[in-house]
Amino acid sequence: MKQAVIRFENFTFKYHSQTEPTLKDINLSIYEGEKVLIVGPSGSGKSTLAHCINGLVPFSYKGDIEGSLTIRGKESKKMDIFSISKIVGTVLQDPDGQFIGLTVGEDIAFALENDVVPQDSMLDQVADVSKLVDMTGHINASIHTLSGGQKQRVSLAGVMVDNVDVLLFDEPLANLDPATGQHAISLIDNIQIETNTTVIIIEHRLEDVLHRDVDRIIVVDDGRIVSDTIPDELLGTTVLEESSIREPLYVKALKYAGCNVNSEMQPAHLDTLKLDDCKDKLLQWYKSAPSMNEKAKAAPILELMDVSFGYQWGKQTIQNVSFSIEKGEMVSIVGKNGAGKSTLSKLICGFEKVQSGSILFHGQDITKDTIFERSERIGMVMQNPNQMISKHMIFDEVATGLQMRGVSENEVRERVEAVLRVCGLYPFRNWPISALSFGQKKRVTIASILVLDPEIIILDEPTAGQDFRHYTEIMEFLMELNQKGVTIIMITHDMHLMLEYTPRAIAIADGTVISDDSAVEVLANETVIHQANLKKTSLFDLAIKAGIPDPKEFVSRFITFDKEVRKTWQ
Structure with missing residues (x-):
């Protein structure tokens, strides 16, 4: 019989800074060799649950504990964080925050150096774990030259070299393009199979994690576990929708068509999905x-x-990039990590200077305009919120741009409070930014740009780290702005966001435009998908499997229908 590596029993945790517990009466066991996915809306407590498992609670984040949490049979609050780290290895959402060494080899070897492992043995262990994560050819490479996916693999190797019993992944897909994200999930799966390590994944992108099997999905909402079951069982319920978690798109399409999704249909994977009783309903819904x-x-x-x-x-x-954006358009720029998408946005905003060619705004050449001159017309929300934040308090951060422009105090308060409500931050307006999660910090930076009412807004991964409800609230707000004439350009790895909100998509590969077409056409082009590291939507594959005559039109009709349904959330 398998032993429980992690066991919560009637566990409650309340941060010292809060009046109510974040985790309430948690009962959960995670066993040797299991692969478990934890999902939940922002603020549900899933990150706190992870912090309990890796020892950050209570050793770094102080609070009151009731009940029991044992790790390998030992009460966690009686252990120290170093001892816990030898059992539970954590791979952070932002790998840049985890690096110590200057090169790949140095970073992987850090834990071994701390343990005074002899150099010959250290070199062998680094070589072994590098092979396991497919980084053998990059041992001497600088960390800063790596792609997002490669950085994540180095972070994984850095914790695996310690031979931990549990690997804990905090939103491993948040900053990865679709193809690299798929590879990351495959890599995690292969390592789990080869080493029999217990794997815990915390992730918003449920459908992408289900690219490979997981043993259980644990749904956390309002500090409680509301579901703990196998994927096939969970997808046949309404738990995900009720907890503001996006269901796999093909599952949502089946439910819209009136199909009775149940475990017998094996809905966890499109490959195994049994559609015999649903094809007629899907075709009727499509028509x-x-x-x-x-x-x-x-x-x-x-x-x-x-x-x-x-x-x-x-x-x-x-290289020789040319395109035009119409006033009032909503456009996605997509492509693999390192393709040049973020660089393109920096050139448009003036953060970097164009070396050849020109940029026009309303037909006027702005190539030589300063950053400040462009900021009057073009707002930029960066991918990493920590690179934008300069104030300690949320309200002050969002108000800064207005105050620098000489806006009156009353108008500043009105505009800031209005945008904080839209971004789901109003209850936290007087909080310090340091108390926020990565996703909440992202919303603060979006709010700080939206409050300035620019003519063009460029957003680099606007919904990374957001649960489905906050994703929808932010995107619907951007849609409202767009309908009022604000032009919106989004750099994104979220293929459904691209399909749902941007009729047009520009695909970039190796610094050049390889496609400028409708979003549906871009994701139907196998060559573009391969070159830009994109991923075909599961809706397209569902349509083919169901025998729908025009899969592209099926995708378009689903998007239109789904948007209308979710308007009732507002």
């Missing part, structure tokens, strides 16, 4: 669902003409 309306054309507001740029002499990151 009755409304088509997507096309938006009327408008004059261009932003034009890039043969723009090129390189961080290093003789090596171009952006």
